[in-house]
Amino acid sequence: MSLPYIPSLRRLFFLLVSSIIIFGPISSPSTIKAKATDKIPKATWLWHTKLIETQTEELLSFSASEGIRFIYLQISTKVDIPHYKNFISKANALGIQVHALNGAADWALRANRSQLTSFIDWIDKYQLAAAEEERFTGIHVDIEPHLLPEWRIDTNNVIKQWQSNVMYLVEESTKLELPIAGDLPFWLDNYTASDSEMSLSSWMISKYDSVTLMSYRNSASAILDLAKQELEEAGNLCKHIYTGVETKYSSEGDHVSFYEEGYDYMNEQLLYLDQLGRNYPSFAGIAIHDLVGMMDLANRNKP
Structure with missing residues (x-):
């Protein structure tokens, strides 16, 4: 016709x-959105280590479908070694690297150096007993001393101790031949490092191999606005930054997390964030907090 x-x-x-x-x-x-979102370099935290005993397949299948490239897996002595070996080998088969995760606010204090040593010793013994495909490929620490009462009483003293413990961790990770990354709040550029003219954020970025910035907001533009200072600092130091996003409910307000807006909206914003972030040479990707929260958000999205 x-x-x-x-x-x-x-x-x-x-x-x-x-x-x-x-x-x-x-x-x-x-379709365009799904294809583009899959290409975004993503990392995530897995704090609920006991899940690898019973839900390895589910956790890794979801992670692979979301384009996760790195899982920061918290070390728990309550989980037997074979479960770690099984989880890591299956993750590696899917192209997902697993980094050993741990940390606490009081890890910033010299009095608790023994906790850091125990963490490093556990990784060392594990690596020696594991096959290549079962080994961790990095270390990730979450140290947030601003949660301590000491931070409010004598901030400068806590900062000095924190720097000392970070240096210790960096030196020990070098001995293990593993890169080490740290979680940092977005506002450390407001503080000066001890015995240095550098901002505290620059100092931390310079020591770690990479940094994950807790730039938690519920829009790409707001996330980048919080992260841009650290992205510029990392660029000057030839280091890399992952911008962090939150999926869990936050008592700090709806603007902090994607919990209220949902899974689809989050993925739209992640795509936009990736586009904005690529304007910075130091931008390494997006870290989503956390794996369980992301899975819950996706399940809420189902009809």
Whole structure:
């Protein structure tokens, strides 16, 4: 059947046909979004270590579908070693690296150095007993001394101790031949490092191999606004930053997490955040807190 001779309609038809020939079939926005989101370099935390005893397949299947490349797995002595070996080997088979995770607010204090030593010793013994495909490929620490009462009483003293313990961790990770990364709040550029003219954020970035910034907000532009100072500092230091996002409920307000907005909206914002972040050479990707929270958010999205 031939088209009636309506000039505007014919022009529209031939433009559409030409576009398909040149660019290929037209994809729906949801398809474009899914393909683009899968390409975003992502990392996530797994604090609920006991889950690897019974839900390894579920955890890793979901992670692979979300494009997760790194899982920060908390070390728990209550979980037997074979479960770690099984989880890590299956993760590696999917192209997912697993980093040993631990930390606490009081890890910033010299009096608790023994806790850091125990963590490092556990990793060392584990690595020696594990096959190559069962080994951790990095170390990740979460030390937040601003949660301590000592931070309010004598901030400078806590900062000095924190720096000392970070240096210790960096030296020990070097002996293990493993890169080490740390979680940092976004506001450390407001503080000065001890015995240095550097901002505390620059000092920390300079010591760790990479940093995950807890730039928790519920929009890409707000996240980048919190992270841009550290992204610039990391660029000057030739280091890398992961911008962090939150999926769990936050008592600090709805603006902190994607918990209220949901899974689809979060993925739209992650795509936009990735596009904005790529303007900075130091941008390494997005870290989603955390794996269980992300799975819960996705399940809430199901009809």
